[in-house]
Amino acid sequence: MRDAEVRRLWAANLLCAASVVLTAVVPAFFLDGFTVLGTHLTWLCVCSVCVGTLNVILCLVLKPSLSPKRSSLGNKISRFLKCCIYFFMSCILFHAIIVLYGAPLIESVTETFLFAVLLSTFTTLQCLCMLGPNIQAWIRVFSKNGATSIWENSLQITTICSILGAWFGAFPIPLDWDRPWQVWPISCSLGATFGYMAGLIIAPLWIHWNRKQLTYKSR
Amino acid sequence: MQRWPVLLFLAWVCFLFFAGIGLFMSGFLLTRIELANSSSCSDPLVPPPWDEQSLPPGSCWVPRRFPKAVLVIIDALRFEFARFNPAKVSPLPYENKLSFLHHLASSQPRHARLYRFRADPPTATMQRIKGLTTGSLPTFIDVGSNFATYAIQEDNLLAQLVQNGRRVVFMGDDTWEGLFPKKFFRSYFFPSFNVKDLHTVDNGILQHLYPTVDSGEWDLLIAHFLGVDHCGHKHGPDHPEMAKKLTQMNEMLRSLVEHLGNDTLLLVAGDHGMTETGDHGGDSEKEVNAALFVYSKTPLFGTDPPEEPEAVPQVNLVPTVALLLGVPIPYSNIGEVMAELFSGDGDAASAALQQLSVYHVNAKQVDRFLRSYSLVAQDLPAEQLQRLQELFSSAVEEHTQLLAQVQGATLTPPEMESRLRSLVSRFQLYLREARAVCTQSWARFHPLRMVGGCALIAAACLLCYVASELASVSDSFYRSCLLYPLLWGLVVAVLLGLACTFTQEGLDLLLLSSCAAAASQLGFFWHWWGRHPKRARLVGSQPPLASVGPRQRLRAWLVLAFPMGILLFRCGAMFSDSFVVAEARVAPFLLASLVTLLVGKLHWDGRLTVPEGPKQQLLGFSSYRKESWYLLCLVAMLLVCVRLSGFFHQCREEIPQCRPSVFLAPLASLRNTRAKNLFYLLCVALLAGMVYAVRSWLRHYGNLNSSDPLVLFVRWGFPLVVLCIACYWAVASSAEDSLGKLQELVQVAVVAFPWAVYGLTSVGLLLLLCHPMTVFAKDTRESAGSIVTPYQGVPSSEVDFLHVIPQIYRRMQESQKNRLERGSCRATVAAYGLGSVYSAALVIALTLLGFLLMLLHSERLSLAFLLLFLEAFVLLHIHTRARSLAGDTESFSVPWFAVISWLLAASQFFYSTGHQPIFPAIHWNAAFVGFHLDHSTNLLPAVLVGANTFASHILFTVGCPLLLLWPFVCEMPSSQKKKPKKEPQEELQEVEEHMMEMRLRESPEKFSAALLQLGLKYLFVLGAQLLACVCAAMILRRHLMVWKVFAPKFLFESLGFVVSSICLLLGISLVMRVDCAVSTWFSQLQLR
């Protein structure tokens, strides 16, 4: 059971990572002059949409969170709407936090917002998929000894890695190298993406490494 | 409480840092004083052969040889670049490219010559341009009349030419624009800032060079090419790009020579060389070794060139060009004329005579300069000056004798020739020695001193850390860690002093104090090491302490790792010029990150959530406590403050697209009257709001009840200060012409109101020092004797007394809570505001200082000051909340997180009050707040400008003891919860919980230890930043940006350190003063 679960986690995470790589390559065949750096905003949209869709699909297929009770259609719709609202709010929240951290307030609002959407995709959307629109569960997962399954462990690691990546991505901006990727928000979004991909790889490895210590409380 | 040892310890640590800074500075920062004098045509330096009448028209001092000259400066033209060696089989990219120079020199040996051009360090372009035009040795700080501009204030070649009616045309590097504003007859400047751009400057010059030369409307034409230098910075010398660039220069010279007339002198010079990586700035052979090429279409030299090109110091160019063009030598020149250019085509004797006369002029000018320099500065050694004087007067004497003999024709030609030659060599000797003396004191880094200074600072940092970890402060701690090291230092100082007096050597105070500092540091570490094994044994004897496993130790390290990591980032950022330039945004970013990290960590540890009950465990849900939401709100507020403070930024020239904040301009410069009035009202409202906030804070804690002079001052003096500031702002910002007749009144008011503020604030601070207590005691019984029931009569010893204090205190607290009626049998003395007596004093001091500093800034920056106070307040609350959530309310030690975030906020507000660590960004206006454009001394304006520049350092550092006090002050709200418990227990609870700052008094030993620890931690963090700056300046002294970025940053950082450490001592001594007053208050109460 445990091994099968880990294998499924591997498959899902590799799929996610591959999809990120594909979003950088594939659109070039359809769109003229598409590059990650040159047409960064397009890439941001494509990447957010692809990763988001894939996450939703994976969540529906694999069902990592077994909801305890069957719910009615109305219940499901309200849950879905709630998820949408949460996602949108997290985008706004991320935007605000990024601005508070020093991003320009008025210029390049689009860039900042799309970056916030990307970050939300990497973090909030996953939480929504796995835990549903339930803040209390989120709070529980992101605390020490709070994870109850390897999926939640993976969620912890990818989320933290994405945010750390975005944070480190801010460091090259002041340097006077005059590289195209130093333009706001390219380095940060690239940092977040690399952090996310690293998290996807690290999470199963870490679980494999600590499989002895990982004992989840059955709930 | 031990007051003196704490202060002494901190002062000693500060002294260690100061010694390190001083030692480093003496090795790194070369200083020199700029003289305002300038030479003129009528100076009595003209040598006998030519009196004024016989000089040809258009000449000064000596007859000119050329009416026109072209000076081509190829930046970073190393000697190897200009040299041509036909024997070389496979030349490197930079070799054998300037073939045209070789062609000229070999085909016309009497017309052209190549020299080694020895640049003086620092080999940065700006310093070299100064050297090439003033003939002096510019240092980093040329102490002149005006810091605010980069413009050259000293007498220089260009000023002399302009003064004598010559036309100077310039094209190229726009550094010259800042150095010589409005000096050029015509100029074509091109941006020099972008090092990556190899061609803009050169192509721009080439576009204008030949038409300008052909037009003939110039007397001196300067063309400064930057391509070679930029190519070096971008690719290094050993690169095909460099070959291209040098070939381009070769072609340029070829066509330039075609355009020149017969009466024109051509000089091609490099301002400095470059290292193998293409950098410059230091004093290595490759940086110092530039090339100079001289050419004219009329014969220049009397003899053929020597085999190996001669080496010429760079300063020699100035007197040579000046005399060749027939203008006076600039006043501060210390160069020596290149005499072979003055020989002409006559016979050997007349050539020698001519050379002698230029030497004579040159020597007289240098002697005049040395005399006037030694009058204003003492940095040239007196005995050497004496010797130079003797050399000079004997040479001059012989010169007059010789001239008389020549006129009388009493000498045979061979005899005369030999005497002429010997005299020339004596003048040469004089000039060279003079230059050597100047070089020795102005243009040499002292690597040993730099390393020594770094080591001292690093050791002092380590000492701070180690001492702050030694939490158990006992008597033996002070003896072994303070007294003995001090003795060590003193002994070494005395020994060295004695040695100096015995060997009759000059006593260098700086070296002496740094030796003493090093010795006392050694002493500290020695005694600390001696204690160490004992400690280990002690720990070994105690099983619970010994069982601290590696896991727990790891966790302790991890707790440290987050704030220390942020500090490490901050220090690392000092090593990159881009990050120093962008520090105004880096510091807030790091502060925000640190606070977020703190919250994240608390969350991760589950401190923010409600402790898990069985129900939550079942559902797997957690929710936040109420206090956690409060903390999150505080963090959000802090982030908003941090972001808003970014709107008050000043710009540096390194970021051309930056526009300085509109708030920096004074209101008087605002055209729109309505906006002006609105802003004015806003600022005044803000001041009033601040006074209101401070007063209500004080009232809330009961510190505004008594009728002490200080409290009265807070009640009535604060509004008065605000009124004065408001009036001053109104007068200062009103349009000058609109007042008309009131002009005189305004003149008086502009001076009077600031003085009123100065006076009032000093009265307030004095009151604070004399009566720092803001406690109101209400006696409800005639005799206080019965308060202290457990002890009858007066306590006999200090120990008893210490136990008495809380006893009284508890009763007071109860009375304060209006329980008088309930427990009237017990409550006898009600003391209002005793629980926040320390903080109240600090808050009053900070408010007064804030008023003073706001007065020195432009009006609208008071918004930034409001943000500063708000942010500090929020930070204190976050710190308190985080501590109470983390569950260590009892601890007396301030966590690293709080200290580092406090200091990050301090450096953030350095930038957010409109400052930048560069000289042109200093707010000089601050020197004239309350003064009418003149000062009798330099001290007062320096203090005012310094206070303005380091305003945020001052406020944050004086307020730093609040970090210790605030958690105790904030105890109140948490204890107001009602707890359904039994009566006696409830009473006990209350008694325990309302102690506030009196908890500190309860254990005076711990209080003083906590103050010491806080001071040491603060100094450690400050010192770590300083160390990073110092190391950056030392390691990167060859960096392109060292004089523009790193050196000013180091200077500002070290001055900031000095200001901060003094303020730290003041803040801590204020707390101790309050403590003294509290003690006397209690003893008076006792005796009543």
Ligand SMILES: [Zn+2]
């Ligand atoms: Zn240069």
Ligand SMILES: [Zn+2]
């Ligand atoms: Zn350069």
